[in-house]
Amino acid sequence: MGHEDLPTLELAFPGPERDRGVAAILAGRKTALTGLLEIYEHAGEEVPAAGQRFSVLDSEGRPAVTIELVAVRVIPMKEIDDDFARAEGRGYSDVSVWRAAHEEFFRSDGVSEFLGHTPIVDASTLVVAQRFHVVGPDDLVDR
Secondary structure, three states, X not given: XXXXXXXXXXXXXXXXXXXXXXXXXXXXXXXXXXXXXXXXXXXXOOOOOOOOEEEEEOOOOOEEEEEEXXXXXXXXXXXXXXXXXXXXXXXXXXXXXXXXXXXXXXXXXXXXXXXXXXXOOOOOOEEEEEEEEEEEOOOOOOO
């Protein structure tokens, strides 16, 4: 499958947060990501599955890196552990720091605008916890 055939993945919103996430993937610090299940449902998107590949876009919408999912779980936020939190590559020291950051993002103006309301985010909120590994930028087109 060529790069142009891959579905795209955008971390957070364009800007510094996305740029830091892409840089963390490229540096090998980020090997996990978390999405709010409600966002997938609202967008009419299926939850991704292990084995799927994605072209991760930078803030300018250009392909930056290709990843392959190795594990995907839909779980309540309370089931995220310290290991997963650290694998997100954002410098989270433990799951409490991870949770505070994710609660803030999931309740952000951008997410609320997309959903049409501010989501309820608590220990039972379902998230899509994904582990991945990098499979390129070598296979990127127009790099």
